[in-house]
Amino acid sequence: MDDAPGAPPAGPLTGLALAVGVTALGVATVIGSLALGAGTPARPDSGTWPLLVGLALCALGAVLAVRFRRPDGAEAFTRASWPVAAGLATTAGFVSVIGTIGFEVPSFALMVFWLRVLGRESWRSTLLVAPAAVAALYLVFVAALAVPIPHLL
Amino acid sequence: MDLGPVIDGFGVVLEPANLLYCLIGVTIGMLVGVLPGLGPAATIAILLPITFEIDPVGAVIMLAGIFYGAQYGGTITSVLLRLPGEASSVVTVFDGHALARQGRAGTALGIAAIGSFVGGTVSVIALSVLAPLVAGFALDFGPPEYTALALLGILLVSTISGGGRVKALVAACLGLLLAVVGRDAFTGGERFTLGSLDLADGLDFVPIAMGLFGLGEILHSLERRQHAGHAPVAVHDIWPSRADLRRSSGAIGRGSVLGFALGVLPGGGAVMASLAAYAVEKRRSPQPERFGRGAVEGVAAPETANNAAATSSFIPLLTLGIPANATMAVIFGALLVQGVSPGPRLVDENPELFWGVVNSMYLGNVLLLVMSIPLVGVFVRILRVRPAVLAPITVLITLIGAYTVNNSVFDIALVVAFGALGYLMKKLGLDPGPLVLAFVLGTLLEDSLRRSLLLFDGDPAGFVTRPISGVLLAAFVVVALLPLSGRLRRRPAAAPPDSPDSPASSASSGRGA
Numbered sequence: 001m002d003d004a005p006g007a008p009p010a011g012p013l014t015g016l017a018l019a020v021g022v023t024a025l026g027v028a029t030v031i032g033s034l035a036l037g038a039g040t041p042a043r044p045d046s047g048t049w050p051l052l053v054g055l056a057l058c059a060l061g062a063v064l065a066v067r068f069r070r071p072d073g074a075e076a077f078t079r080a081s082w083p084v085a086a087g088l089a090t091t092a093g094f095v096s097v098i099g100t101i102g103f104e105v106p107s108f109a110l111m112v113f114w115l116r117v118l119g120r121e122s123w124r125s126t127l128l129v130a131p132a133a134v135a136a137l138y139l140v141f142v143a144a145l146a147v148p149i150p151h152l153l
Numbered sequence: 154m155d156l157g158p159v160i161d162g163f164g165v166v167l168e169p170a171n172l173l174y175c176l177i178g179v180t181i182g183m184l185v186g187v188l189p190g191l192g193p194a195a196t197i198a199i200l201l202p203i204t205f206e207i208d209p210v211g212a213v214i215m216l217a218g219i220f221y222g223a224q225y226g227g228t229i230t231s232v233l234l235r236l237p238g239e240a241s242s243v244v245t246v247f248d249g250h251a252l253a254r255q256g257r258a259g260t261a262l263g264i265a266a267i268g269s270f271v272g273g274t275v276s277v278i279a280l281s282v283l284a285p286l287v288a289g290f291a292l293d294f295g296p297p298e299y300t301a302l303a304l305l306g307i308l309l310v311s312t313i314s315g316g317g318r319v320k321a322l323v324a325a326c327l328g329l330l331l332a333v334v335g336r337d338a339f340t341g342g343e344r345f346t347l348g349s350l351d352l353a354d355g356l357d358f359v360p361i362a363m364g365l366f367g368l369g370e371i372l373h374s375l376e377r378r379q380h381a382g383h384a385p386v387a388v389h390d391i392w393p394s395r396a397d398l399r400r401s402s403g404a405i406g407r408g409s410v411l412g413f414a415l416g417v418l419p420g421g422g423a424v425m426a427s428l429a430a431y432a433v434e435k436r437r438s439p440q441p442e443r444f445g446r447g448a449v450e451g452v453a454a455p456e457t458a459n460n461a462a463a464t465s466s467f468i469p470l471l472t473l474g475i476p477a478n479a480t481m482a483v484i485f486g487a488l489l490v491q492g493v494s495p496g497p498r499l500v501d502e503n504p505e506l507f508w509g510v511v512n513s514m515y516l517g518n519v520l521l522l523v524m525s526i527p528l529v530g531v532f533v534r535i536l537r538v539r540p541a542v543l544a545p546i547t548v549l550i551t552l553i554g555a556y557t558v559n560n561s562v563f564d565i566a567l568v569v570a571f572g573a574l575g576y577l578m579k580k581l582g583l584d585p586g587p588l589v590l591a592f593v594l595g596t597l598l599e600d601s602l603r604r605s606l607l608l609f610d611g612d613p614a615g616f617v618t619r620p621i622s623g624v625l626l627a628a629f630v631v632v633a634l635l636p637l638s639g640r641l642r643r644r645p646a647a648a649p650p651d652s653p654d655s656p657a658s659s660a661s662s663g664r665g666a
Contacts, residue, residue: 018581032345042606042607050333053329056322056326057330060323064320072320074582075582080377081376083376087548088372088569094565095565110548111546114548115541120541121541129542133549141557147557149560150562
C-alpha cells in the first residue's frame, strides 16, 4: 500500500549515496565507541555495544555498496518531492517560532499553506477550515486539557 | 489454571470508564482503518499523549481497541473503493471490491464483520489459555535468554518487512544506535549526546514514533496525488445469505487458526496472516478461478485471519516483553511510559492490567460486530473528507500532541526531525518498523548482553550451552541463513516457487479479466 502507484524506482546514484551514508555512520559510530572505551568481553564498557552496532552498520553499508544498482523499494526523488520539502519547512518554521509567539499564528499559517498551496483547496474552503481547526485545537489543548503550550490568548 | 484473576479481569473491563475506553478505542480504530494513509502504528503513536492522562489499564484497553478496530475499518475502503485502508486489507480488495461491483458490497462487509468477530474471539480464547503458560515458562529466562530472544525478534521483523532484508537490518541498527544515546545505565557516563543537555536522558520513544510513523507518513503521502471524490458504492443487504455463510464457514475457521498462529510469531502479524489465509483458501478451493471475481471466501479468510493475528500478537508482548511488530512496539512504549514493563511477571504482578486488557478484547470484538454494520453509512460519508484537508489537521495534532508528553518544545523539534527521517527512509526503501522495534528493544538487548558477558566472564560459549538461549540462537542462525539456502536452491529455476505475493499477483491478474 505504501508504494506509490506511479513513483519511479530510485536510480543507482541513490543506492550509492545510501551505501556511503550507512558506512559513514558506521565508521563514526565505531570511532565514537572507541572514544567511550571498547572494553573487553569479560569487562564490557560503555563503548562495547555501540561498537558492535557500528561494525554491523559498516558491514551492511558494504553489502549495500555491492548491490547499489538494486532499488529494493527505494523511490526516485522527482518534482513531486518538492511539496514534501515545503511541508517539512513549514513544520520546522512552526517549531522555531512557537516558543516566542505561541501556537495560534503558526498553526493558522501552517493550515493555510497546506490547504491552499499543497492541497490546492479553494480560498473559500481554506478560510473556512483553517480558523475552525485552530479554534478546535485551542479549545481541546488549552481550554479543556490545560496543556501549558505557549499561546497568545 | 486459576480462574480468579480471569474473572476479576472481566470486573475490570466492565467498569464504566474502561467500557468507554474500549468503545472509544474501537471507534477510533475503525475510523482510522477507513481513512487510507495512516496505519494503526501511526494512529496509536499520534494518540499516545492522550493516554498519559488515563490509568494504564484504560490506556492499553483503548490502544488495543484502536489496533483491532483498524483491522476491520480497513475492510470498508477495500470493499467500497478498492483502496485498502490498511496493509492487512490489501487482499480483501480483490474479492471484496468484485462483490461490491456485483452490487453485493453489503454481503462482503457483513461476512468480513462476522469473520473478524469469530477470528478475534477464537484468538482471544486461545490467548487466555496460552499466555499464562508462556509467561510461566519465561519466568526462568535470564539475561542470556533475553539477549537471544531480542536478537531473534529484531531479525524476524527485519526478515518480513518491505524493501529487502539488508535495508531492514540497517533500519534496525539505526534503532539500536538511537537507543544508546544518553546516560549509560552501568557507568553513568554520557554517550553520543553531542553535548546536548536535552539528550542527556536519552531519546524519548514517543516523539520518535510520532515522527517516523505520523509525520513521516503524512509527508510521504504529500508526494502521491491522492484521488479524492471517489463515489463509494451504495451499501444494502448487509446480512449475508445462508449460502454465503455456509460457503465461508470453512474459510473463517481456517483463517482463525492460521491468523492466531502467524500473529504470535514475531514479524508475522496481520499482514502476513491475511495474505497466507487468502492463499490457503485459493489453493483449497475446487474452483480457484472464482477468486478475484467475487468469492465470498476470499473476503472471509483474510478478514478473519487479520483480526485473529492482531489479537494473538499481544501474546509475545504481554508474556515475554518482546513486541512482535511495529504496532506492538508502540503499545510497548505506551506501557513503559505508564510505568508498566511487560514481561513474564506481568500476569502475576499486575493481573488487573493483564486480564483487563485480554478480556477487553472479547468485549471489543462484540462492539465491533455490533457497531460496524450500522455505522457503514457514516464511514462512507467520512470517506468524502479530502486528504488535503485531513493532512494539515493531523500534522498539527501530532506536533501539539508531542508537546504534551513532557511539555517541551524540544520534543516537537524531535518529531519534525524524525518526520524528515521517516520520509527519507520511506523514499530509500528503509522500513521504519524495524527501527522503532529495535529502539524499544535496544536497552533490553544491551543490558542483557552486558550482564550475560559478566555472568560468563567474557566467554560467548555460555550463550550456546544454556539450553533455551542455545535453541533461540540456533533459530536465529537458521532464520539468518534461510534466504541464502533458498537462493541456492532457486538459482536453476526462473521464478520463485511460492512467495507471499503470489496470491496478490495472481488475483490482480484475475481482476483485470
